[in-house]
Amino acid sequence: MRRTGSEGGVPRWILLPAAAGAAFVLLPLLAIVLQVDWRAFPALVTSEASRDALLLSLRTSTASTLLCVLLGVPMAVALARTRFPGQSLLRALVLLPLVLPPVVGGIALLYTFGRRGLLGETLEVVGLEVAFSTAAVVMAQTFVALPFLVVSLEGALRTAGHRYEVVAASLGARPTTVFRRVTLPLVLPGLLSGSVLAFARALGEFGATITFAGSLQGTTRTLPLEIYLRRETDADAAVALSLVLVVVAVVVIGTAGQGRVRR
Amino acid sequence: MRRTGSEGGVPRWILLPAAAGAAFVLLPLLAIVLQVDWRAFPALVTSEASRDALLLSLRTSTASTLLCVLLGVPMAVALARTRFPGQSLLRALVLLPLVLPPVVGGIALLYTFGRRGLLGETLEVVGLEVAFSTAAVVMAQTFVALPFLVVSLEGALRTAGHRYEVVAASLGARPTTVFRRVTLPLVLPGLLSGSVLAFARALGEFGATITFAGSLQGTTRTLPLEIYLRRETDADAAVALSLVLVVVAVVVIGTAGQGRVRR
Amino acid sequence: MTFELEAEVPERGVELALRVAPGETVALLGPNGAGKSTALAVAAGLLRPDRGRVALDARPLTVTGGGGQRASYVPPHARRIALLAQDPLLFPHLDVRANVEFAPRAQGAGRAAAREAAERWLTTVGVADLADRRPGELSGGQAQRVALARALAADPLLLLLDEPMAALDVAVTPAVRQVLRTVLAGRSALLVTHDVLDALLLADRVVVLEDGRVVEEGPTSEVLSRPRSAFAARIAGLNILTGTWRGGRVHCEDGSVVAGMSSDPAPSDGARAVAVFSPGAVSVYRDAPGGSPRTVLRAQVTEIEPHGDRIRIRTTRAAADVTPQAAAELDLAPGAEVLLSVKATEITVYPA
Amino acid sequence: MTFELEAEVPERGVELALRVAPGETVALLGPNGAGKSTALAVAAGLLRPDRGRVALDARPLTVTGGGGQRASYVPPHARRIALLAQDPLLFPHLDVRANVEFAPRAQGAGRAAAREAAERWLTTVGVADLADRRPGELSGGQAQRVALARALAADPLLLLLDEPMAALDVAVTPAVRQVLRTVLAGRSALLVTHDVLDALLLADRVVVLEDGRVVEEGPTSEVLSRPRSAFAARIAGLNILTGTWRGGRVHCEDGSVVAGMSSDPAPSDGARAVAVFSPGAVSVYRDAPGGSPRTVLRAQVTEIEPHGDRIRIRTTRAAADVTPQAAAELDLAPGAEVLLSVKATEITVYPA
Amino acid sequence: DDAGDGGERVLTVYAAASLTASFEELAERFEAANDGVSVELAFAGSSDLVAQITSGAPADVFASADQSNMDKLTAEGLEGSAPEVFATNTLQIAVPPDNPGEVSDLADLSDEDLAVVVCAPEVPCGAAALALAEAAGTTLAPDSEEQSVADVLGKVRAGEADAGLVYVTDVIAAAGDVLGIDVPESDAVVNDYPIATLADSDQAELAQAFVDLVLGEQGQAVLAEAGFGTP
Ligand SMILES: Nc1ncnc2c1ncn2[C@@H]1O[C@H](COP(=O)(O)OP(=O)(O)OP(=O)(O)O)[C@@H](O)[C@H]1O
Numbered sequence A, B: 001m002r003r004t005g006s007e008g009g010v011p012r013w014i015l016l017p018a019a020a021g022a023a024f025v026l027l028p029l030l031a032i033v034l035q036v037d038w039r040a041f042p043a044l045v046t047s048e049a050s051r052d053a054l055l056l057s058l059r060t061s062t063a064s065t066l067l068c069v070l071l072g073v074p075m076a077v078a079l080a081r082t083r084f085p086g087q088s089l090l091r092a093l094v095l096l097p098l099v100l101p102p103v104v105g106g107i108a109l110l111y112t113f114g115r116r117g118l119l120g121e122t123l124e125v126v127g128l129e130v131a132f133s134t135a136a137v138v139m140a141q142t143f144v145a146l147p148f149l150v151v152s153l154e155g156a157l158r159t160a161g162h163r164y165e166v167v168a169a170s171l172g173a174r175p176t177t178v179f180r181r182v183t184l185p186l187v188l189p190g191l192l193s194g195s196v197l198a199f200a201r202a203l204g205e206f207g208a209t210i211t212f213a214g215s216l217q218g219t220t221r222t223l224p225l226e227i228y229l230r231r232e233t234d235a236d237a238a239v240a241l242s243l244v245l246v247v248v249a250v251v252v253i254g255t256a257g258q259g260r261v262r263r
Numbered sequence C, D: 001m002t003f004e005l006e007a008e009v010p011e012r013g014v015e016l017a018l019r020v021a022p023g024e025t026v027a028l029l030g031p032n033g034a035g036k037s038t039a040l041a042v043a044a045g046l047l048r049p050d051r052g053r054v055a056l057d058a059r060p061l062t063v064t065g066g067g068g069q070r071a072s073y074v075p076p077h078a079r080r081i082a083l084l085a086q087d088p089l090l091f092p093h094l095d096v097r098a099n100v101e102f103a104p105r106a107q108g109a110g111r112a113a114a115r116e117a118a119e120r121w122l123t124t125v126g127v128a129d130l131a132d133r134r135p136g137e138l139s140g141g142q143a144q145r146v147a148l149a150r151a152l153a154a155d156p157l158l159l160l161l162d163e164p165m166a167a168l169d170v171a172v173t174p175a176v177r178q179v180l181r182t183v184l185a186g187r188s189a190l191l192v193t194h195d196v197l198d199a200l201l202l203a204d205r206v207v208v209l210e211d212g213r214v215v216e217e218g219p220t221s222e223v224l225s226r227p228r229s230a231f232a233a234r235i236a237g238l239n240i241l242t243g244t245w246r247g248g249r250v251h252c253e254d255g256s257v258v259a260g261m262s263s264d265p266a267p268s269d270g271a272r273a274v275a276v277f278s279p280g281a282v283s284v285y286r287d288a289p290g291g292s293p294r295t296v297l298r299a300q301v302t303e304i305e306p307h308g309d310r311i312r313i314r315t316t317r318a319a320a321d322v323t324p325q326a327a328a329e330l331d332l333a334p335g336a337e338v339l340l341s342v343k344a345t346e347i348t349v350y351p352a
Numbered sequence E: 001d002d003a004g005d006g007g008e009r010v011l012t013v014y015a016a017a018s019l020t021a022s023f024e025e026l027a028e029r030f031e032a033a034n035d036g037v038s039v040e041l042a043f044a045g046s047s048d049l050v051a052q053i054t055s056g057a058p059a060d061v062f063a064s065a066d067q068s069n070m071d072k073l074t075a076e077g078l079e080g081s082a083p084e085v086f087a088t089n090t091l092q093i094a095v096p097p098d099n100p101g102e103v104s105d106l107a108d109l110s111d112e113d114l115a116v117v118v119c120a121p122e123v124p125c126g127a128a129a130l131a132l133a134e135a136a137g138t139t140l141a142p143d144s145e146e147q148s149v150a151d152v153l154g155k156v157r158a159g160e161a162d163a164g165l166v167y168v169t170d171v172i173a174a175a176g177d178v179l180g181i182d183v184p185e186s187d188a189v190v191n192d193y194p195i196a197t198l199a200d201s202d203q204a205e206l207a208q209a210f211v212d213l214v215l216g217e218q219g220q221a222v223l224a225e226a227g228f229g230t231p
């Protein structure tokens, strides 16, 4: 038994611009793949620097995605489900890292968490020094990726509405229970795609990282930094490394997509 | 008369991480504002180069957001509302520009639409030379921003479900009518936030632009490129210009937010 | 456990006061849009009235400020009031069993206890075999039954039921009604229904709403046998005419005069009075009847429908039950002009 | 315009065939989950059966392949079949008027014509004053009326109505039923309902579904006066006992023997037969009655409810209508053991 | 090239980002001297510029910040005139104005406890830093190997780093935000800036005129003011 609303529901002509859009994205990817020097590829990709960079990227992106979820979910819920004066200004401000050129974001982070930044001394007293550490990479990635999660989750929360939350409350569930058992499961697709966006953004992050965290192999030099550096001497190597990033991304997005379809 | 589900519905403790997240984003912004040399600010911001860059940025970002909507809405609909073999692979591929370091994206675009690229000769025959023109800026921005629109819109489409579309079809509405009168209005919040994301991403785009379009004042040097350039010589100027970008962004996001709330 | 509610929601044209005594079941009757669901929403704390007060025993639940009162508001989950809304709204991400387990679990019951409660309530409403389904895979009636089980499993102090049986089939309705009777017996409840049988069987008292106002309330049997409002008469299947009591008769607005047996106490002269009579007491004529003086009303037929072994003729003034033969002889069709006559002995008149 | 439907949807346990003659209204009756909404969804093209065929006149709408047939599928919008589903699903972003205008506009009507049609249908269902509201601001019954108006405005060849009056109040139900009678008169329609009155007043023929299968069909009055299925008997308010016809009596599974007047043609010996009798013909005793030989059934009281001026006693075997006095004397309560006796002359027996 | 309207001739100059200030001034002078000519300047990292020119970017002149990127261009045969070195640059230690690390010479940069940043060996300034350390007989202990000089300078300016190795011109451009400490061995590691016209230019004469301006007296004066050495 199949429902329709699949083929039946979509106007045919829509497939034309959809295909054009897909081609616009896919052709450059194809062009890159065609450009890769496959003989040199294995050596390039398995070099120590590349492996360090890839592992660091995966570790930091995962950490910052987690941080994004921990901070971003509450932010999205607060934005979508409460009302307070100045809310739309706050929303706009919170989304700012979206537009801030990443390098400027890095400068801002330096001014804030750097040794001489707003909080630098406070942090130093506590014994925390983030400068040139992996923690700084995670912070930079979180800073740029957080708004992605917040925006997509807030949209999902608004689309889902809060009728089910109301029902749950009337059944005696405390707000925390409602949040855990109703709100979160209901917006799971939105949370998933938001997390994918955040992970992707963190994985590709360059400007804020180099500005705030620096670039030292194994500590702060993530894959994008490695790619940029390689590019100075060997554009083909950079392209080959990019391909690695692409494959990682396809795996991540594909997995998340699976999860979404299963629901 | 007020509904609850506003204050009533959200667990109190959630405001704590939400505030922490907001602080994490807002403090660096504050740090930047504190850093701006307000005396030099007017001169900096109104210089010809700055104005050119700002105008170019606004023009190209608007154009590429439009392109994203034209291509991305059909793509999101096709991904969310049809089923075909290889769909999740296609989704993952289409979302790739999300993770591709922008410079690599720019290289890919050069490999495709550049003079020596895949389509370069074809385009040249038609008399089109896109690389290093304003059109190239728009293409670079569209390439990186498109997935943002697609992801958030697809999420919204899935969350909204297609029950209303089914009803509309059973009332005799052709797919195109359903699309225009039901699907689009229903996911308007998702489309709006997707467009904001796309616009923001286009506005902040740097790497792909400098690689594929170059950096020529008035033609291809957008505000982020201008900021980057200024940073080489005068970091304060870069920060001041960033502030302009931030203000533009606040206005755009704020306006879109208004539109969403009104609904 | 006395429940009291006073609420003004001008946006919806609602302004009413209700009271549910300990252990009492009150039926809320009224036309579509009368404000029944609104009243339940205010009771459950899902809607804050502009002005009003909701209290369970001495415990204030919703108090809008003003008039010397301190404003206060107990959130829905802390009220121990469960609402079965008009729309089942089963949680789409949970299966049927988990939906019913939700309330016990939320209230701190253990896994086993919650499962046991779910099993029991699902069996009670007759859908135990659907426990593993997702809500999206249920029929309309099945979903409503699950929603009912879910609300019952919440074991509240006050139960609010909004048309709990609207989508149930005739085969299961009596059984579910029986279940509700047991469940509601020891419990305070507010029940919205469009079915007179629900009111009769389940409610101790009925409150009739019209246009957001309480137009009538009282013990079920009394309201349904001696309705004062048009809607109560309609739901009780009785005819009602309102007018002024003058010279031992009811003078209606349209000039017709109704003679009837006045109740004890009789209405005072010049006061508003209602005349109530059953459709079975009405005779229908095409031409003016002779004989003993009766109340005669001029009316137009609006609907004709079977009613048990008789035919119910609805007209612009009153309904009449006639035999199929009579209906055939009179050759009645919607739009036909008829005269309705009722013997004075069949009409009860009492103060409005 | 003959409508034919044959469908197997194993996932929902549905396998049925239906036919609607030109201009005919067919009522689909059956318990919750019987497959009524599923049948409508297949007809509207919202659900593709695993195997089946849907056709309007000679025009195939859904044909699953196999058996020499070419698979084909006409999308919902091109079928000229309108569906009023069980859930109103008004477009939340359009106001009430725009919701009703939707179908005319989608079918190419001009702005003015669509508005005129919307005005007309909204007036017909009695919610013209709500035209400017958003669906979120309607009560349950109001939303259902708007959904009805929206479906009617689609002016289809075949109209599918899924419980169109479930949430309506008693004051408006007769009027809406009247409207439907007019609307359905010249049109083919499939009507799902749980109300026997709808079937009686609106349908030419009824089809009874149980567990996804057609268990009975025929002209309305025939099915409701001589039901062969338990559900049809239940909805008609009649008692039904099934068994084997042997020696001029019906032998039920539980050993009881029912004597009755056999219909013409009588069932053949050894064949399945049904005995049908009205609750009014049943007498209730606590101890075995003496007197002329009668059918006596041993049963347990399950529910007691008022029924007009009598009391309906539902038992495990059959329902009985007794006077309030008799009920009081018998001191009946759910769970009580009783004996039911029915005079043979009151029982009609016919082949199952 | 059609970037200019109204019959104006447009000369497009691709120059390394570190030349921004100097070339903006030279462009103005060139426009003043040549009626009806406007100079479009495109600044970016030298390698970016080479990649663009290779991909068909419409440039007339290319000024690189190092020899190797110019070599990439000549390898493709895209140069119009033979590249000529027009400026040199040497390294300096940059420290925050209050010099918190009390850095005085190159040897201090091998102190593990100091936050030291240099360019990565892959980029020209990093290669130069490496060579400088070798010449001075020390090993640097960097906390970060940055992508570009601007990144190094940014960290020092923000006080995040105690010291960094940058070009003299960068310290001058930072105008007091950082303090420059001369390294005696720096003369051993001189970075050359070559310039050339491009083969694809359709106004070779004008391009050559600009190159001549840069190589000439005026050009050298402007460059010297920015801290560049003369070849
Ligand atoms: N969210 C809302 N906003 C504004 N008005 C509303 C809203 N919901 C309902 N109304 C209006 O308030 C009035 C009372 O609605 P309510 O839902 O309480 O009626 P009801 O008695 O439950 O009717 P029904 O029998 O149809 O369910 C109606 O006129 C309705 O149109």
Ligand SMILES: Nc1ncnc2c1ncn2[C@@H]1O[C@H](COP(=O)(O)OP(=O)(O)OP(=O)(O)O)[C@@H](O)[C@H]1O
Pocket: C136, C137, C138, C139, C140, C141, C142, C167, C169, D011, D012, D013, D030, D031, D032, D033, D034, D035, D036, D037, D038, D039, D086
């Ligand atoms: N989406 C679905 N997926 C799987 N099974 C379903 C789905 N929808 C309904 N069913 C099942 O199919 C059967 C028929 O359902 P259907 O909705 O047709 O019943 P119905 O006769 O309309 O009942 P009701 O009177 O309760 O509306 C039921 O057993 C139901 O649980």
Ligand SMILES: [Mg+2]
Pocket: C036, C037, C038, C086, C162, D139, D140, D141
């Ligand atoms: Mg209601």
Ligand SMILES: [Mg+2]
Pocket: C139, C140, C141, D036, D037, D038, D086, D162
């Ligand atoms: Mg159904």
